Amino acid sequence: DGGITQSPKYLFRKEGQNVTLSCEQNLNHDAMYWYRQDPGQGLRLIYYSQIVNDFQKGDIAEGYSVSREKKESFPLTVTSAQKNPTAFYLCASRRTSGQETQYFGPGTRLLVL
């Protein structure tokens, strides 16, 4: 069963805590993306990676960090520096040959205790 998986579905963060959201894809896609979605809002780009061991900041990278050690994995860490982390986080991926579209995972909802 091919696709993009995100875990966990729900995640709770305590004050001052770092948390990591998982994103895995078995589509052999080169590029991967992280978006943040606030209630009733659109998608804002946090970070993206076009190739293993390389990534670029998106529009709202402050308070977040990523790594891309493997082609199929692109974890996102929400650090304690992110003061308003409550949101729905979406991971996406796409092939970079030609202008292919992005495909999204099911999302992780992060809540602050």
Added chain:
Amino acid sequence: GENVEQHPSTLSVQEGDSAVIKCTYSDSASNYFPWYKQELGKGPQLIIDIRSNVGEKKDQRIAVTLNKTAKHFSLHITETQPEDSAVYFCAASRWDTDKLIFGTGTRLQVFP
């Protein structure tokens, strides 16, 4: 920078009626325009896309039109059904970037 405006923000229609959602983009070099449907608590799903060398594309009850001169593109849903109720996002990208620029979304409600 690139900007995509989407209207309306909410749209209510009766089952069986048509629905139209419109987007305007700012970067004339944009050449790829996907549309996504997002159901509550789920990730967006691609429903149709169009490239700048085509003016219209249709897939069963949904169609997309593109006016490059006016920098407008629209999603048309005919014979709407309650299961069409969701948030719809348009997006645009240029051939030389890896980023999609998203509109702010339209919440479509189809009443039985």
